[in-house]
Amino acid sequence: MTTAVLLICALCLDALLGEPKWLWDRVAHPAVLMGRLIGALDRRFNEGAQRRLKGIGCVVFLVGVGGAIGLLLSTLGPVAEIITAAILLAQRSLVQHVARVADGLRMSTAQGRRMVAQIVSRDTDAMHDTQIARSAIESAAENLSDGVIAPAFWFLIAGVPGLVIYKLINTADSMIGYRTPRHHAFGWAAARLDDLLNLIPARLTAALIALPAGCYDLRAIRRDAAQHRSPNAGWPEAAMSRALGVALAGPRAYDGQMRDFPFVNPDGRKVLTAVDIDASIAMLWKAWRMWLVLCVLALIF
Numbered sequence: 279m280t281t282a283v284l285l286i287c288a289l290c291l292d293a294l295l296g297e298p299k300w301l302w303d304r305v306a307h308p309a310v311l312m313g314r315l316i317g318a319l320d321r322r323f324n325e326g327a328q329r330r331l332k333g334i335g336c337v338v339f340l341v342g343v344g345g346a347i348g349l350l351l352s353t354l355g356p357v358a359e360i361i362t363a364a365i366l367l368a369q370r371s372l373v374q375h376v377a378r379v380a381d382g383l384r385m386s387t388a389q390g391r392r393m394v395a396q397i398v399s400r401d402t403d404a405m406h407d408t409q410i411a412r413s414a415i416e417s418a419a420e421n422l423s424d425g426v427i428a429p430a431f432w433f434l435i436a437g438v439p440g441l442v443i444y445k446l447i448n449t450a451d452s453m454i455g456y457r458t459p460r461h462h463a464f465g466w467a468a469a470r471l472d473d474l475l476n477l478i479p480a481r482l483t484a485a486l487i488a489l490p491a492g493c494y495d496l497r498a499i500r501r502d503a504a505q506h507r508s509p510n511a512g513w514p515e516a517a518m519s520r521a522l523g524v525a526l527a528g529p530r531a532y533d534g535q536m537r538d539f540p541f542v543n544p545d546g547r548k549v550l551t552a553v554d555i556d557a558s559i560a561m562l563w564k565a566w567r568m569w570l571v572l573c574v575l576a577l578i579f
Contacts (some may be wrong), residue, residue: 279356282294284578285434289570298369308365312449316340320454320464329463337467339448344446350437355550363433368425369566372418373559379414380555383400383407390552397421401531408560409530411550415558416526419487419518420511422562424448427569428479434576447472473509480510484517486565491521498543512542519543522557524550 297307306314319339323332337361351362375397376387380503383390390410395402398416405413428448432440449469457468484499499516504514506527519526525546529538 280577281434281437282573284356285363285430286570286577288367288433289369289430289566289573291360291364292367293369293566295364296374297368305539308446309449311366311509312446313453316446316450316453320461322401324454324460324464330466330518333454334467336464337447337471339452340446340468341443345439348437348442348505351442352438355471359438360361361454362438363389363430363441364430367442368421369562372421373562376414376418376559377554378551379410380559380577383410383552383555387493393405396564397443399532400536400551404531406408408548408550410525411554412524412528413523413530414555415518415524415550416515418555418558418562419483419526420512422565423476423480423510425512426566428476430569430573431479431482432475444475447475476510483565484513487514487517487521487561487567490568492563493517493520495520502542505542516542517560518545518558522554523547524554 302371306540316373319336323329323336351358372433378388378399380394382393387405387407387410390407391402391405394405398413400413402410402413429441429444430446438441451465451472455464455472456462475563484503485496488494488496488499497519499513502516502519505511506515512527515526519542523546525541525543525548527539527542529536531537
């Protein structure tokens with residue numbers, strides 16, 4: 279069974295079942311186990327001198343562990359490979375989390391804040407409705423790349439080992455890849471490798487969002503993406519902003535401090551509602567279907 283066939287099966291299984299609560303309430307999700315491993319490395323090695331060198335060593339260790347686990351899982355046969363890939367993909371769970379923000383916002387601003395706080399790291403206590411909707415849409419776009427297209431891409435390229443390595447590095451970046459006094463040096467390698475691994479998938483995700491929406495001005499998307507502080511996250515955000523005709527990014531607060539980030543697609547509509555979140559969810563599914571079609575074409579040709 280080819281990798282493309284395995285990926286098609288995994289994409290469909292994830293879209294159908296998502297993250298079964300009854301299962302992950304009883305056993306630790308692999309992403310949780312990855313987080314525990316990275317947390318342990320952070321506590322053990324992120325101290326003293328040569329923190330950047332120690333961080334590089336930890337990333338090499340994670341790549342080795344991920345590759346070894348992936349190879350082991352690959353020996354268990356195609357069913358195990360499909361299940362592993364489906365578990366590490368996140369299309370349905372992403373849609374569900376974003377939809378909860380829309381549902382909460384329809385109930386009240388306070389409920390919208392509570393729901394969006396579950397999917398973003400920025401300050402949410404003082405958000406108004408537009409900021410809540412904008413945050414949810416940005417999260418939808420970024421996590422389509424990080425949680426669906428990128429892991430699927432690396433599975434297609436390198437099978438289960440590629441998928442597991444990607445998820446470990448992406449998790450490491452989300453935990454230690456920040457330019458804070460504690461993690462600036464230790465998390466440098468994780469952040470740079472995550473940037474490299476997402477270089478192609480982020481741009482692919484932008485195309486998967488833009489093209490089904492009839493947005494063919496890729497120069498404008500590239501220009502908007504350059505406004506983002508991340509070399510990769512700006513691409514799916516820029517495509518989503520163009521697809522919906524809205525402005526994304528812009529000023530937001532972290533740890534009580536307002537950051538004056540520029541808008542992506544600054545000429546887009548700046549007043550957003552739960553309806554716009556619904557529209558972003560529709561775009562997630564359009565992009566997912568287009569990616570599935572590409573996988574089928576890869577199988578045929």
